[in-house]
Amino acid sequence: MCGIAGIFHVTEQQAIDADLIASMNDKQIHRGPDAGDYYFEPGLALAHRRLSIIDLEGSPQPMASACGKAVIVFNGEIYNFKALHTELKAKGYQFNTDGDTETILNAYLEWGEDCVHHLRGMFAFAVWDRQKQSLFIARDRLGIKPLYFSLLDNGHFVFGSELKVLTQHPRFDRTLRDTTVEDYFTFGYVPEPHTIYQNAYKLRPGHCFTIVRGQTQLPEQQEYWDIPVNPNAELSEQEIAEQLVERLKEAVDIRMVADVPLGSFLSGGVDSSAVVALMSQLQEDPVNACSIGFDIAEFNETDFAKQVAQRYDAKHHIEMVDQNDFDLIDKLAFLYDEPYADSSAMPTYRVCELARKHVTVALSGDGADELFAGYGRYRLHGHEEKVRAMLPLSMRKPIFGPLGALYPKMDWAPRVLRGKTTFQSMALDTVQGYHNSMSILRRDERMKLFSQEYKHKLGSYSSVAVFDQYRDKITGLDPIKQAQYLDMKTYLVGDILTKVDRASMAHSLEVRVPFLDHKFVEWGFNAPTHLNLVAGVGKHTLKKQMEPHLPHDVLYRKKMGFSVPLANWFRGPLKDRLYDNLLSEAMGQSGYFSSTQLKTLIDQHVKGVRDNSASLWTLMMFESFLRQSKAA
Template sequence: MCGIVGIFDTRGARAIDPELVRRMNETQHHRGPDEGDVYTEAGVGFGHRRLSVIDILSGQQPMFNAAGDVGVVFNGEIYNYPELTAELQALGYAFRTKSDTETIVHAWEAWGEECVHRFRGMFAIAVWDRKAQTMFMARDRLGVKPFYYALLPDGMFIFGSELKSLRAHPDLPRAIDPQAVEDYFAYGYVPEPKTIYAGAAKLSPGYTLTVKIGQPVPAPKQFWDVPFKAHAGMTESDASNELVERLREAVKIRLKAEVPLGAFLSGGVDSSAVVAMMAGLMKDQPVNTCSIAFKHKDFDESEYAEKVARQYQTAHHTDTVDTDDYALLDTLADLYDEPYADSSAIPTYRVCQLARKRVTVALSGDGGDENLAGYRRYRYAMAENKVRAQIPAGMRRMVFGPLGKYYPKADWAPRVLRAKTTFEALSRDLVEGYFHGVSIMSDAMRARLFSDQFRSKLQGYRAIEVMRGHAAASPTDDPLSMVQYLDMKTYLPGDILTKVDRASMAHALEVRVPLLDHKLVEWISGLSPELKLKGSEGKYIFKKSLEPYLPEEILYRKKMGFSVPLAAWFRGPLRERVRTSLLGPALADTGIFNREYLSELVEQHQSGRRDYSAPIWTVLMFEAFLRKETYGE
């Protein structure tokens, strides 16, 4: 696990300043504190920071082949590298190390761009082929590892593991992208492939990018997608048995490390399942498990983690975190480089901090909800869609659209009496309804949030276009599979995996994600939707398959997740911070916002009339980004 950077001259062979590459590289020192190096030649510069996990003695990067004409920098792990090494040795390639990095070098020599189909793991890769005058880049299928890039006005192409490495280049255009701002205030993050800067991009999960000297930079090319190809004739019993075996295998290949290894254990289904599989595979030693407890019991589920730890006799460690752990607010702005509004980044940061005291590698349960329909919002989306399906689309829009528009809003009322929300939901199609359900700020709120000047810059663009684009490319039209697919393209890489990558790498901790093994994801996607969401039970088949391994109170209790008491913070200890940030000069000077609406959000929340904690947090994190951007605070 590491951080990578690079500079590539698309126009020829201009000199690359090694000090500039080194400065870009050092912005990511936290990602790889064990070693670091840079390499430059005419037209090419590579930088690498290393967290040593496999082949500690000889896995240094940048790494070249024996002839010195193919080199690579790489962030991640290729779990099937022993099998690939044997295959490449049979083809005549000689290996000087025992690292997965060298496997990538020779895989490129043997198979060219097709090599990426052979890799099983999490990765962000850049390969320089001097003979072909080509830079080849790839990001893993689900987006576990990040990859940022930009084509500068002078034809230099730069890339890195974090946006801060690109910002270290003095020629990076840093104009803010209006569409990214619109996206951010809908989703709470800037979804791939955009970044907050108009002049930089993310390489989307499952994509490659091949740049050749003297040729225009092409659009990235997709090499993988979630197939959602149904399995024929699979019974519930067959699915249950095979799911456990596939999960066990996905965990097993992630246990190789030359450093201490453990797991996060929240007490939820996904992390508990991973620990159960680890315990069965690591019979000669206890699994190191880590969890955090909160002083406020409404946010604490550590007792469930303790139950699983006792069942599997793990070496369990728990740290108690003060529920009012808001001191990290400005730290988060530095970690994420662009606006990022998932407040669970705070406890995630803390659990990574705890884990790093005892291990260098931790397995997590991330991805289970997207794979197996575990989020409550899937249940709500399917219930709404079932009603929609009974009414012709034209009638829905003609009748329920106006009712939703003019019916009075009643957020204070019980859900069954909130007719305005119901009417609005019924007037939409599946994608529009799901987008509205996951949006932090609705279309109407964002219209009021932005100034007239800023709305004109959007030229009619709306954040729903992100989901519309993915829906148009979806391999499935099943409603449940469709919303899962949308999450896999947006929420999973943009929020969940971004959160875990930055929080873990801030502490030089490698996190491995067995539930996002691409072979497991492919197989799960082919299961019948009824096995994922059965009635009101999300992750149905997963829970059934785990009944021999975990107690009922772990499998079937109400999902909690990492939460923080934003509403109370903004009326109490952060009251003045909210007023200063939202109503101060940093936001006003941008020309983006309608100050009257910001004032309304603050006044109504702090008076207790409305709970606007999520929108306020979203604005607060945007303001923190702006201060970091403008003043370096």
């Protein structure tokens, strides 16, 4: 696992300032503390920070092909590199190393841009083609590894593994993109392909592009892979029973190749427990399993993690985190480079910190909820969809629209009485309804929060556009599959995988994700909804097949999630900070918010009238980003 960076002068062959590319690369030294090097040509500089995992002494980067025609910087792991090595060697290609980096180089020389179809793994890379004077940029299919880029006003095309690499360039435009502020307060992150900055972008998962010398505009991102959405390809129950465990085990197995200590996260939930169980069956030595717990029972899952660790005689590493572990707030804003509001980033940071004490590579269970319908929101979405199927939108809108507007938001009441969001969603179509249900702040709440000035800037834009771009692709899928697809394209990438990448790389830890092996995804996404979601319980397909491998209590207990006690923090130790930060001069001068509504949100929460903790955390992380970006 590494960090990559580069500057390509697209219009001139002027020498790139060595100190500039070095300063950009140094911003991501945490991603690769083992080595750092550079490659220069007139008008080009490539940079790399290395975390040594495979071929520890070899495979230095940037790396030139044996023939000298191409140069690469690469972040990630290619799990089928040995097979590709053999195939390409038979075609006459020369190899000077035993790692996966040179395999990508020769694959590019053989297949050009189609090389991505031959790669199995997680990756973000740039290949400089010396003859074509072009830079080929690619990102893995599910978006496990990040890549940011921008074309600056001086002709510099800049890219890097983290946004802070780009912002280090003195010509980088720090103007915020107004629409992404609306997106952020909807989702809690900035969705691909945009960033918080107006002229900086993320490469979408499963996309690539080539930028050529003389090109003065950014090229369109080209999609080379997508989640299969064939509703006629559903797996049978027998096929699932016969294949799921073996296919998942194979995805785990190919991720256990490393020349450094390897282990796994173990939260005590189904997904990480499944990974530990299968790892234990694939190696003789005990698995290094890493867990954190909280000193507050409702957030602590370590008893379930211990059951799995004991069953497989794992070498179990546990650390307890104080319930008032909120000192990371500003550090998280630094790590994520743009507003990011998933509070589980805090325990994720801590478990990565723990894991790095014992291993350099850790496997995780991320992706299983999206792939096998594990989130509770899928069940609720299914219930709403039954009503939509009975009543056309022309009838639902005049009935449920007024109810959604008038019904109070009763966070304190039993769930059955908390109907405001449901009423609002029922007045919308399937995609809009799911967007409303997923929103941290619903549209009516955002419109109260935003200033008149900012709402005028937004015009007719709504963050539902993030979902709308996928409508054509999900036509024909059942409503739950539609939600799963949307989550895999947005929430999984922008929230879950971003969280894990930044938290792990902050500690120079590589995390591998077996559930997101693209071959397993291509197979598993076709598990039918009626087998995934049974009697309101998600991931039934996965749980059923893991019954011989895991304790019943682990498989069928209520899902807890990886969360922190925000509501208590904001009524206690963080109360003063809420008032100071959210009502600060910086927030007022930003022009985005109604100061009256900011104070109302804080007062309501502190007095116990409403639980506004999710909204307040989203605002606090935005304020921390604003403050740090101004200081940079």
